[in-house]
Amino acid sequence: MSTQTAATAAAxxxxxxxxxxxxxxxAAYLFISPFFILFAIFGVYPIFFTxxxxxxxxxxxxxxxFVGLQNFELVLGDPTFWTSVSxxxxxxxxxxxxxxxxxxxxxxxxxxxxxxxxxxxxAIYFLPNITSIVAVxxxxxxxxxxxxxxxxxxxxxxxxxxxxxxxxxxxxxAIATMVLWRWTGYNxxxxxxxxxxIPADLYEAARIDGANRTQLFTYITxxxxxxxxxxxxxxxxIGSMQLFTEPYVFLSQGGTGSTRAEGITMVIYLxxxxxxxxxxxxxxxxxxxxxxxxxxxSLLNTWVSKRMGGEA
Numbered sequence: 001m002s003t004q005t006a007a008t009a010a011a012x013x014x015x016x017x018x019x020x021x022x023x024x025x026x027a028a029y030l031f032i033s034p035f036f037i038l039f040a041i042f043g044v045y046p047i048f049f050t051x052x053x054x055x056x057x058x059x060x061x062x063x064x065x066f067v068g069l070q071n072f073e074l075v076l077g078d079p080t081f082w083t084s085v086s087x088x089x090x091x092x093x094x095x096x097x098x099x100x101x102x103x104x105x106x107x108x109x110x111x112x113x114x115x116x117x118x119x120x121x122x123a124i125y126f127l128p129n130i131t132s133i134v135a136v137x138x139x140x141x142x143x144x145x146x147x148x149x150x151x152x153x154x155x156x157x158x159x160x161x162x163x164x165x166x167x168x169x170x171x172x173x174a175i176a177t178m179v180l181w182r183w184t185g186y187n188x189x190x191x192x193x194x195x196x197x198i199p200a201d202l203y204e205a206a207r208i209d210g211a212n213r214t215q216l217f218t219y220i221t222x223x224x225x226x227x228x229x230x231x232x233x234x235x236x237x238i239g240s241m242q243l244f245t246e247p248y249v250f251l252s253q254g255g256t257g258s259t260r261a262e263g264i265t266m267v268i269y270l271x272x273x274x275x276x277x278x279x280x281x282x283x284x285x286x287x288x289x290x291x292x293x294x295x296x297x298s299l300l301n302t303w304v305s306k307r308m309g310g311e312a
Contacts, residue, residue, distance in 0.1 A: 053284035060280050071285035081286070083261050084269040085293075091172050091247070091265070092240025095179030100232060102184050107191035108217070122192070125185030133245040137178060141165075141253040144174045165251060168262045175263065178246045183239065187232045194228030195221060230305045237301050241294045242267055266290050 054071055056064040075081050110122060128136070143149040144164035154160035162170040202220050211219070222229075244267035251263045264272075266286065274283035 050284045050287050053281060054288045055281075057279075057281045059278040060274075064281075067281065071281045072289070074282050075285050075289060080261065080264065081266075081269055084264045084266045087172070087247075087261075087263065088241060088243060088265045088267075091175050091179070091243060092237070094172060094176035095183075096233075096236045096240050099180045099184045100187060100229075100236060102180070103187035103232070104191055104229075106184065106188040107195055108221075110188065110192050111195045122189060126189055127185070128182045129186040131182075133182070134249055136182060137246050137249040138253065140174065140178050140181075141250055144250075150174070165253070166262070171251075171262045175243075175247050175250060178250070179240070179243070183236065187236065190228055190232050191225065194225045198224050226305070230302060233301050233305060234298055237297050238294055241290065241297065244268060244271070266293075 053064075055066060055068055057067045057071070058064045106125060110125075145151075146161065146163065148164075150164060151161040154162065164170045164174045198221065202224075203216055206216055206220060243265045247263045247265055248268055248271075267290070270283050270286040270290065273279045273286060
């Protein structure tokens with residue numbers, strides 16, 4: 001009798017499994033679950049399916065045929081692919097390096113205490129990033145037309161005219177200009193946020209010790225801004241490896257077609273393999289190669305940035 005009474009008392013005093021704390025956690029997970037579900041469906045699954053599809057020959061409709069690494073051999077043996085790699089690296093460098101330098105200069109100007117209308121200028125500089133890429137490319141296509149603004153400007157210094165959508169280097173310069181215009185303000189805002197997080201006491205102490213503006217920038221701003229610079233370099237590198245809309249629309253508007261060797265990028269090559277040639281296996285292999293290229297350049301950028309910052 002006493003055993004039954006003790007068991008009943010223990011059951012009555014036992015805490016329920018679904019406590020108030022666990023209910024709170026469960027509710028939190030339920031609220032954030034839509035993001036993880038959608039990310040798993042539209043993010044994680046396509047990545048694994050791409051790696052899987054790169055080992056098969058498939059036209060998008062019929063049955064898949066396992067071919068192993070044959071798709072990678074076909075892609076790596078295609079001269080057009082290596083042309084796309086070269087174009088991607090060149091246009092990426094032409095658009096990224098000046099972009100980061102200009103962004104840093106703009107951030108310093110926006111961070112100046114003597115600048116009026118700084119908030120309005122921040123909005124103006126960030127505006128290109130939220131503008132439709134296609135609309136921007138159409139406007140630049142008109143500017144780089146045979147009788148457009150670009151040829152007028154180069155004629156002032158006795159150069160040109162150029163066929164910006166046909167000639168090799170003018171085409172690359174035109175596309176790099178679009179990338180430069182679109183992302184400079186975005187990176188400037190990133191640098192500006194980093195500058196505003198630097199304590200003002202450091203600048204005041206350095207000024208008391210006799211430091212000038214150049215020394216303040218070199219020995220305080222740049223070292224403390226390094227995490228933001230590394231982030232901007234990584235984002236810009238990844239974006240340059242994924243260059244697609246600007247060259248595709250620009251070449252299409254010029255009537256030369258997006259298949260021109262001078263303007264084809266890795267993503268355009270991937271697009272053509274999948275949706276024009278119906279070679280989804282080789283397109284998936286291209287995507288895998290692009291993934292490893294992006295990882296390699298991102299790690300290289302991180303290493304170089306750390307070395308330049310004085311870290312081993």
